[in-house]
Amino acid sequence: MNENMVDVLIYLYENYMDGEQQPPVEQSDLEDELSQAGFSQGEIDKALRWLDELALGVEAAHEHGPVSGSIRVYSELECEKLDLEARGMLMSLEHSGILDPVSRELVIDRLLAIDHPQVLVEEVKWVALLVLMNRPGREEAFDQLEEMLYADEPVYLH
Secondary structure (H helix, E strand, O other): OOOOHHHHHHHHHHHHHOOOOOOOOOHHHHHHHHHHOOOOHHHHHHHHHHHHHHHHHHHHHHHOOOOOOOOOOOOHHHHHHOOHHHHHHHHHHHHOOOOOHHHHHHHHHHHHOOOOOOOOHHHHHHHHHHHHHOOOOOHHHHHHHHHHHHOOOOOOOO
Protein backbone atom coordinates (compact mmCIF):
# COMPACT_ATOMS: atom_id res chain seq x y z
CA MET A 1 0.00 0.00 0.00
CA ASN A 2 1.36 3.40 -0.94
CA GLU A 3 1.59 5.66 2.05
CA ASN A 4 0.90 9.29 1.24
CA MET A 5 -0.64 11.87 -0.99
CA VAL A 6 2.71 12.75 -2.62
CA ASP A 7 2.94 9.15 -3.84
CA VAL A 8 -0.44 9.63 -5.55
CA LEU A 9 0.81 12.84 -7.19
CA ILE A 10 3.98 11.12 -8.42
CA TYR A 11 1.92 8.21 -9.77
CA LEU A 12 -0.37 10.62 -11.64
CA TYR A 13 2.59 12.53 -13.07
CA GLU A 14 4.45 9.43 -14.20
CA ASN A 15 1.36 7.82 -15.72
CA TYR A 16 -0.55 10.76 -17.19
CA MET A 17 1.01 14.17 -16.89
CA ASP A 18 4.06 13.49 -19.01
CA GLY A 19 1.81 13.69 -22.07
CA GLU A 20 2.02 10.11 -23.30
CA GLN A 21 -1.28 8.79 -21.93
CA GLN A 22 -4.56 10.52 -21.10
CA PRO A 23 -6.19 9.99 -17.69
CA PRO A 24 -9.69 8.53 -17.55
CA VAL A 25 -12.38 11.10 -18.38
CA GLU A 26 -14.51 10.24 -15.37
CA GLN A 27 -13.02 11.06 -11.97
CA SER A 28 -14.57 7.90 -10.52
CA ASP A 29 -12.63 5.81 -13.07
CA LEU A 30 -9.41 7.57 -12.11
CA GLU A 31 -10.16 7.01 -8.42
CA ASP A 32 -10.81 3.31 -9.12
CA GLU A 33 -7.48 3.01 -10.94
CA LEU A 34 -5.63 4.73 -8.11
CA SER A 35 -7.34 2.48 -5.60
CA GLN A 36 -6.31 -0.59 -7.61
CA ALA A 37 -2.74 0.77 -7.64
CA GLY A 38 -2.79 0.56 -3.83
CA PHE A 39 -3.70 4.06 -2.72
CA SER A 40 -6.26 4.64 0.01
CA GLN A 41 -9.37 6.67 -0.78
CA GLY A 42 -8.30 9.30 1.74
CA GLU A 43 -4.93 9.84 0.03
CA ILE A 44 -6.59 9.88 -3.41
CA ASP A 45 -9.05 12.55 -2.25
CA LYS A 46 -6.25 14.66 -0.74
CA ALA A 47 -4.16 14.44 -3.92
CA LEU A 48 -7.03 15.42 -6.22
CA ARG A 49 -7.98 18.30 -3.93
CA TRP A 50 -4.30 19.35 -3.84
CA LEU A 51 -4.21 19.45 -7.65
CA ASP A 52 -7.43 21.50 -7.78
CA GLU A 53 -5.94 23.96 -5.29
CA LEU A 54 -2.75 24.14 -7.38
CA ALA A 55 -4.79 25.12 -10.43
CA LEU A 56 -6.54 27.85 -8.42
CA GLY A 57 -3.21 29.08 -7.05
CA VAL A 58 -1.64 29.27 -10.50
CA GLU A 59 -4.62 31.27 -11.72
CA ALA A 60 -4.42 33.69 -8.78
CA ALA A 61 -0.63 34.02 -9.11
CA HIS A 62 -1.03 35.60 -12.54
CA GLU A 63 -2.84 38.49 -10.87
CA HIS A 64 -0.84 38.91 -7.65
CA GLY A 65 2.72 37.67 -7.41
CA PRO A 66 5.78 38.65 -5.41
CA VAL A 67 8.08 41.34 -6.71
CA SER A 68 11.18 40.04 -8.47
CA GLY A 69 14.33 40.62 -6.45
CA SER A 70 12.51 40.51 -3.12
CA ILE A 71 13.94 38.50 -0.22
CA ARG A 72 11.85 35.63 1.15
CA VAL A 73 11.56 35.45 4.94
CA TYR A 74 10.00 32.24 6.24
CA SER A 75 7.43 32.25 9.03
CA GLU A 76 7.81 30.04 12.09
CA LEU A 77 5.19 27.64 10.73
CA GLU A 78 6.99 27.44 7.38
CA CYS A 79 10.31 26.76 9.12
CA GLU A 80 8.74 23.90 11.07
CA LYS A 81 7.35 22.28 7.94
CA LEU A 82 10.27 23.14 5.64
CA ASP A 83 13.51 22.27 7.40
CA LEU A 84 16.83 23.87 6.53
CA GLU A 85 17.51 21.31 3.79
CA ALA A 86 14.10 21.88 2.14
CA ARG A 87 14.50 25.67 2.30
CA GLY A 88 18.01 25.29 0.91
CA MET A 89 16.63 23.32 -2.03
CA LEU A 90 14.06 26.05 -2.70
CA MET A 91 16.80 28.68 -2.60
CA SER A 92 18.99 26.60 -4.89
CA LEU A 93 16.17 26.16 -7.40
CA GLU A 94 15.49 29.87 -7.33
CA HIS A 95 19.12 30.95 -7.67
CA SER A 96 19.58 28.59 -10.61
CA GLY A 97 16.62 30.17 -12.39
CA ILE A 98 14.39 27.10 -12.21
CA LEU A 99 11.98 28.83 -9.85
CA ASP A 100 10.98 32.45 -10.26
CA PRO A 101 9.45 34.27 -7.24
CA VAL A 102 5.88 33.43 -8.28
CA SER A 103 6.70 29.74 -8.75
CA ARG A 104 8.57 29.70 -5.43
CA GLU A 105 5.51 31.00 -3.61
CA LEU A 106 3.27 28.46 -5.32
CA VAL A 107 5.68 25.68 -4.36
CA ILE A 108 5.76 26.84 -0.73
CA ASP A 109 1.95 27.03 -0.67
CA ARG A 110 1.62 23.50 -2.05
CA LEU A 111 4.31 22.14 0.30
CA LEU A 112 2.44 23.57 3.27
CA ALA A 113 -0.70 21.81 2.01
CA ILE A 114 0.96 18.40 2.33
CA ASP A 115 -0.49 16.77 5.42
CA HIS A 116 2.63 15.53 7.17
CA PRO A 117 4.71 17.49 9.70
CA GLN A 118 7.82 17.97 7.56
CA VAL A 119 8.44 17.70 3.86
CA LEU A 120 11.42 15.93 2.36
CA VAL A 121 13.79 17.42 -0.22
CA GLU A 122 12.51 14.95 -2.83
CA GLU A 123 8.99 16.20 -2.18
CA VAL A 124 10.19 19.77 -2.72
CA LYS A 125 11.49 18.76 -6.14
CA TRP A 126 8.29 16.92 -7.11
CA VAL A 127 6.04 19.75 -5.97
CA ALA A 128 8.21 22.25 -7.85
CA LEU A 129 7.92 20.08 -10.97
CA LEU A 130 4.12 19.97 -10.70
CA VAL A 131 3.96 23.73 -10.17
CA LEU A 132 6.20 24.43 -13.17
CA MET A 133 4.18 22.07 -15.32
CA ASN A 134 1.15 24.24 -14.64
CA ARG A 135 2.86 27.59 -15.32
CA PRO A 136 2.83 28.72 -18.94
CA GLY A 137 6.20 30.03 -20.10
CA ARG A 138 8.20 27.93 -17.63
CA GLU A 139 8.81 24.98 -19.96
CA GLU A 140 12.61 25.27 -19.95
CA ALA A 141 12.70 25.39 -16.15
CA PHE A 142 10.35 22.39 -16.07
CA ASP A 143 12.68 20.44 -18.39
CA GLN A 144 15.70 21.26 -16.20
CA LEU A 145 13.95 20.11 -13.05
CA GLU A 146 12.57 16.97 -14.67
CA GLU A 147 16.08 16.07 -15.83
CA MET A 148 17.37 16.62 -12.30
CA LEU A 149 14.65 14.41 -10.82
CA TYR A 150 15.30 11.53 -13.18
CA ALA A 151 19.09 11.76 -13.32
CA ASP A 152 20.90 8.69 -12.05
CA GLU A 153 23.49 10.85 -10.32
CA PRO A 154 22.64 13.91 -8.26
CA VAL A 155 22.71 17.19 -10.12
CA TYR A 156 24.26 20.03 -8.17
CA LEU A 157 22.91 23.48 -8.76
CA HIS A 158 25.38 26.36 -8.58
